[in-house]
Amino acid sequence: MRVRFHLPDFAGSFKLNLLFADMLRSKPEYFREGVEIASVYGVFPPCLWNGGRSQGGNTDKNYMRTVIKMFNDRGIPLRFTFTNLMLEKKHLSDERCNLMLNLANNGMNGVIVASPLLEDYIRSYYPGFKLTSSTCKRLNTEEGLLGELGKDYNIVVADYDLNNKFDILEKLPRKQDVEFLVNACCQPECPVRMQHYKDIGSQQIAFCNHIKKYPNAPFDLEKHDPNNFRSCPYSKRNIFAIRDLPTHISPEMIWEKYVPMGFEQFKIEGRTASEFNKIETYLYYMAKPECRDEARFYLLSIMQESGALMFC
Numbered sequence: 001m002r003v004r005f006h007l008p009d010f011a012g013s014f015k016l017n018l019l020f021a022d023m024l025r026s027k028p029e030y031f032r033e034g035v036e037i038a039s040v041y042g043v044f045p046p047c048l049w050n051g052g053r054s055q056g057g058n059t060d061k062n063y064m065r066t067v068i069k070m071f072n073d074r075g076i077p078l079r080f081t082f083t084n085l086m087l088e089k090k091h092l093s094d095e096r097c098n099l100m101l102n103l104a105n106n107g108m109n110g111v112i113v114a115s116p117l118l119e120d121y122i123r124s125y126y127p128g129f130k131l132t133s134s135t136c137k138r139l140n141t142e143e144g145l146l147g148e149l150g151k152d153y154n155i156v157v158a159d160y161d162l163n164n165k166f167d168i169l170e171k172l173p174r175k176q177d178v179e180f181l182v183n184a185c186c187q188p189e190c191p192v193r194m195q196h197y198k199d200i201g202s203q204q205i206a207f208c209n210h211i212k213k214y215p216n217a218p219f220d221l222e223k224h225d226p227n228n229f230r231s232c233p234y235s236k237r238n239i240f241a242i243r244d245l246p247t248h249i250s251p252e253m254i255w256e257k258y259v260p261m262g263f264e265q266f267k268i269e270g271r272t273a274s275e276f277n278k279i280e281t282y283l284y285y286m287a288k289p290e291c292r293d294e295a296r297f298y299l300l301s302i303m304q305e306s307g308a309l310m311f312c
Contacts, residue, residue, distance in 0.1 A: 003259060004038035005286060006179065008270040008278065010078050011044050011059055014067055015308035016275055020282055021074055023299055030295040032255065035286045040071055041079040041112060042271055048208040049097045051083030051114060051201050052136050053271045056219065058211070061099070068104050078104060081271075082122070083114040083134040086201035092121045094208075101126050110154060114197075130154035135181055138194045142168045149174050155265055160184040160247045166257075175262035182249040182266050183281055185237035196229050238273075239281045251285050 007017055017040050024031060043050045044064050045057040071078055080100060084091075101111075101122070110130035113119040114137050122129060132155040133148045140159040148156040149172065157179040162168060172178060186193060206224045210217070221230060229235075242248055249258070254266060268285065270278050279299060287295045 001034035001259060002036060002264045003032065003034040003254060004036045004264050004266065006038050006079065006265070006267040007040045007282070008268060008273070009042045010040040010067055010071060011042050011063075012055075012057065012271070013275065013278060014070075015306060016278060016303065018070055018074075019302055019306060019308060020299065021071075021076060023295070023302070024286070025074075027295070027298065030287050030291040030298075032251065032286060032288055034259075037076050038265065039077045039079045039110065041081055041267075043081055044096075044100055046208045046211045047082075047097060047100070048091055048094045048205055049080075049082040049084050049087065049118060050204050051085060051197065052081055052134070054200050054203050054207070054221075055271065056207060061103075064100065064103050068109070072106065072108050077109045077130075079110040079112050079132060080104070081112050081134075082118055083112055083136045083197075084118070084201040084204055085114055085136060085198050086205060087115045087118050089117065091205070092118065096208075101129065105129070112157070132157060132179070135159055136197045138197070142171075145172065145178075149177070153177070155179050157181065157267060160186075161189055163247045163249055169263075170261060176264050178263055179265035179267050180249055180258070180263065181269055182254070182285065183239065183242055183268055183270070184245070184247045185234055185242050185269070186247075187234050188245055188247045190234075192227070192229075195227060196232070199225065199227055199229055235272075238277045239284055254285070 010017060021037050024035065024037065043055065044059040045055045068078060105126060105128055107128045110132055111122055112132040112134045113122065114134040119131065131153050133153045135157040138159060139145055139148060140161045145158055145162060155177050160181045163180055203221065203224045207219050210219050268281055270281060279296065283292045283295055
């Protein structure tokens with residue numbers, strides 16, 4: 001049995017994810033059967049090709065090298081969230097995004113794609129990367145998902161409005177290559193989700209252009225948020241607030257329903273979530289219920305010892 005989890009934010013939550021991976025290896029008695037870390041996904045900001053979530057900040061080349069090496073040395077691939085839907089041909093030559101691919105171009109890592117333009121570019125110039133089809137494509141029909149599974153993708157992330165539509169899921173081919181976003185905070189059947197993804201893409205481009213011109217000046221997000229998505233109340237939902245949503249997949253359902261059907265890929269969202277929400281979410285999904293308190297104490301202890309967690 002393999003139950004493969006994809007964790008968020010290899011750059012901003014570098015220490016948490018690294019320590020959690022080490023705990024999984026050193027304390028296997030805390031965890032449910034078959035748990036693996038299949039990848040850690042994200043980007044090194046600022047990143048013009050990034051999509052799905054707006055991400056600020058700045059990271060340098062040495063930090064990129066360190067993060068790539070530390071995860072890859074543990075057998076954990078990185079997946080770059082290059083899912084910006086608003087890219088144009090001129091953006092393909094972005095120096096920083098190409099640098100990320102060159103540094104990680106060792107045959108182990110992957111890219112999550114949504115833009116056909118960028119996908120073709122990566123297939124042509126970086127064929128060593130495994131490609132994942134993104135949920136940002138908003139293919140929320142049986143035909144859309146089947147179409148993606150018929151293409152040359154290593155993994156296809158299902159639109160999470162399909163998460164519990166078992167009449168569709170049970171008929172899918174390549175079940176082991178279908179990835180589910182298990183803890184989505186977005187409102188099910190949200191009519192503006194695709195527009196939100198597009199606005200995030202435009203914001204990311206504007207942010208990266210701003211950083212190049214005015215590296216020490218604050219970025220005016222309000223100016224680049226025409227539909228006021230930054231005030232969306234659903235984006236702040238935590239692990240406790242999402243459990244009654246019809247798109248939610250509980251750990252019990254993973255082991256009792258999805259895995260027996262042949263599925264094994266499960267994505268945890270949370271690139272912009274707090275560290276405490278990530279910890280609770282990781283333990284909710286991967287730790288045995290009777291071991292969660294002890295696992296939480298152990299993880300917080302080693303985070304504090306390493307300087308990854310500071311208490312006043």
